[in-house]
Amino acid sequence: MVQTMKRPDLGAAIRASQDEHLFARYRERLDPAAAWNATLDTILSHRSVRTYLPDPVPFETVQLLVAAAQSAATSSNLQPWSVVAVEDPARKARLAALAGNQAQILQAPLFLLWIVDHHRLTQIGERVGVAAEGLHFLESFLLGAVDTALAAQNAVVALESIGLGSCYIGGIRNKPAEVAAELGLPPQTFALFGMTVGYPDAAAPASVKPRLPQQTVLFRERYGSEASVSAIAAYDGRLREFQREQSMVERDWTDQASQRVRGAASLAGRDVLRSVLHDLGFQLA
Amino acid sequence: MVQTMKRPDLGAAIRASQDEHLFARYRERLDPAAAWNATLDTILSHRSVRTYLPDPVPFETVQLLVAAAQSAATSSNLQPWSVVAVEDPARKARLAALAGNQAQILQAPLFLLWIVDHHRLTQIGERVGVAAEGLHFLESFLLGAVDTALAAQNAVVALESIGLGSCYIGGIRNKPAEVAAELGLPPQTFALFGMTVGYPDAAAPASVKPRLPQQTVLFRERYGSEASVSAIAAYDGRLREFQREQSMVERDWTDQASQRVRGAASLAGRDVLRSVLHDLGFQLA
16 A cells, blocks of 8 residues: 555465455555455455345354354453344344345345343343443443444454355344344343345355545544545545446445435434333433 | 254364364353354454554554455445544553553554544535434434444454454543544544554463353344353353463452443443533434
């Protein structure tokens, strides 16, 4: 990327692989990466998979993904999350209906629900006579959400490393109370997001989506957004190029993203999340 | 793990590696993992590093980590995060003072601040004449926090795959307004967590911390916590064994975790997070 260091001594094939991965992610030629290996290859190759083969995911694979998830950092070792693995087609159908009718939830053999779990901490508090009132603050909910996300992302990298694909389903937050009822969730638990998991259908391959140029998201020492206007304009063009290749409707990121956050009506019902979380037992003080 | 599937046909060395990693993570003998590779090895080997060599992290390595971070999924491609890379010792010292005086922030050559960034989305909205009022809801803040965490965790796996170590610093949320001033953060941005990064000091090796047994966090079809009491008691014992080995004070997880969430006073000032976020431009409606 920057030119100040000697080009790393990598074989031509590895160099070609890293060049190709960085180009796919940014759609611009970058200086060579500082290092390369199979893990970086897996991470840089990420694409969301929305078309799956019917083959089930063995339960020991689910256990391996959860071992990866539990290996992520967790604040003060609180481990404030759980995961529910859903395979029953009827339950998947009901959850899909609650999450905006996404067909991939029906199609994927496995649907993981990642749960912010303050119930377990409340229970252990009761056993030792501590009221766990610190959980009633927004900070504790946020900590739970962060730790759940760190865990889930480890599972994604793990599953992609063994040839599976996945897609996060934020739509599960459209109807949190109904999802809680479907999964039998106790108070102080919340399905933060879903995740479809399965073997990607090679007949409908997913592609690496280009992201914003690094200079719009990476700053040194202090935040600075001066350089962003032209870089974002360049990104609008690169995303249109990607959309053309995918036979998608061409649309600037600028337009797409700003419409997505336009107002309450663009949040698919999630504008009431705060009061629903209250009902689920999160005070968010 | 479960006994229903044939043991995978892996070489003895690989089998020993996966057995060892799973045992370190759970402190119980588990059935063999469904698969094994270098990426799983990296993920399962995670430990938080708090003692670093002084060697700087080359900036092209930072760029590689950010490429990994940007490769994570992001809801509706909103990319609502930024990262500030701090190396200046004086700035690191000021940030350390704001984050509970953790010495590792001074010692690590690199301190990454992971920022929930709704400023960029607000700016692009202004350019196309859209008010971005959807950002004023708790849902949008939560979405930003989740996407920031997914990105950061990709960076962690990437950096560990090339021999670096890191530690998340939630303490950066102790004083969010002061951190924002130090980093020159504009309205609608928030330093969600910090991350020390550097080369681990082999003279002070970190160890893999055991986690809760899987049956306490992984459920099939519906949530169920019936099996948890005895499993958590077993975990208390395993964590004490780990603490003995590390010459740490022995303390049950049950006790440690419940004291950590006891009340406002155990949150290190973060009980006021909600009003501070308001001041930083997040309405959290």
